[in-house]
Amino acid sequence: MLRSAIPYARPGQVVGLFGGSFDPPHQGHVHVTLEAMKAFGLDRVWWLVSPGNPLKSRGPAPIDQRVEAARFIMRHPKVEVTDVEDLTGTRATADTLAALRRLYPQVRFVWLMGADNLAQFHKWKDWRLIMDTVPVGVVARPGDRISARMSPAARVYAKYRIDGTARHLLGRADAPAWCFVNVPMVDVSSTQIRSKGGWT
Numbered sequence: 001m002l003r004s005a006i007p008y009a010r011p012g013q014v015v016g017l018f019g020g021s022f023d024p025p026h027q028g029h030v031h032v033t034l035e036a037m038k039a040f041g042l043d044r045v046w047w048l049v050s051p052g053n054p055l056k057s058r059g060p061a062p063i064d065q066r067v068e069a070a071r072f073i074m075r076h077p078k079v080e081v082t083d084v085e086d087l088t089g090t091r092a093t094a095d096t097l098a099a100l101r102r103l104y105p106q107v108r109f110v111w112l113m114g115a116d117n118l119a120q121f122h123k124w125k126d127w128r129l130i131m132d133t134v135p136v137g138v139v140a141r142p143g144d145r146i147s148a149r150m151s152p153a154a155r156v157y158a159k160y161r162i163d164g165t166a167r168h169l170l171g172r173a174d175a176p177a178w179c180f181v182n183v184p185m186v187d188v189s190s191t192q193i194r195s196k197g198g199w200t
């Protein structure tokens with residue numbers, strides 16, 4: 001596979017970063033991307049295909065395979081599928097964000113994730129630093145809306161929550177700021193797909 005060139009963004013643009021294992025990518029990922037772009041006032045979204053989630057013991061399929069599949073499924077002029085963490089040599093999101101902020105000092109980044117990841121967020125390396133550094137956009141996921149809203153991260157950062165009715169302000173908000181959007185949900189996961197034969 002052709003390695004990604006470092007993606008381009010103009011100074012001042014708001015870029016949503018959507019990190020994931022994408023093992024395999026599916027319509028839930030596409031749905032979250034399009035909803036987040038609309039909801040949070042993003043100029044672009046970069047998919048960060050992870051070399052390996054630091055909290056998952058099971059290694060994913062080879063990154064080239066996941067990037068290729070992601071490019072096949074996610075086709076939108078404002079969305080770019082990247083293997084940026086291979087370029088930066090980072091695994092933990094806090095480290096990836098630090099590297100990207102050094103590389104793009106004039107770009108405004110927003111971290112995007114599904115509700116299941118907000119529920120687990122307090123287990124991530126330097127999670128408070130992430131919250132204090134970039135706005136975070138969270139998209140509803142079947143089964144995880146309540147656990148996300150009651151999660152340690154949601155509670156600790158409760159006063160920095162932007163109400164869903166003001167969601168469009170998130171992209172240009174200063175951190176800490178986060179917003180949970182209760183959009184229509186797509187009930188699909190990579191685990192389900194793998195259990196039905198996965199990539200074949």
Ligand SMILES: Nc1ncnc2c1ncn2[C@@H]1O[C@H](COP(=O)(O)OP(=O)(O)OP(=O)(O)O)[C@@H](O)[C@H]1O
Binds near residue numbers: 023028112139142185
């Ligand atoms: N159907 C969905 N609705 C909302 N968010 C989703 C959905 N599927 C994935 N996401 C979000 O996409 C990001 C990447 O997820 P990931 O690639 O791990 O997919 P997954 O389906 O959760 O995989 P797995 O089942 O292997 O855990 C995460 O932030 C996750 O919360």
Ligand SMILES: O=C(O)c1ccc[n+]([C@@H]2O[C@H](COP(=O)([O-])O)[C@@H](O)[C@H]2O)c1
Binds near residue numbers: 019022055117
């Ligand atoms: O930084 C961490 O400690 C950390 C822990 C768990 C997940 N993440 C990131 O969260 C994103 C979603 O991961 P996943 O495996 O749920 O698709 C992906 O970019 C991971 O690198 C990051």
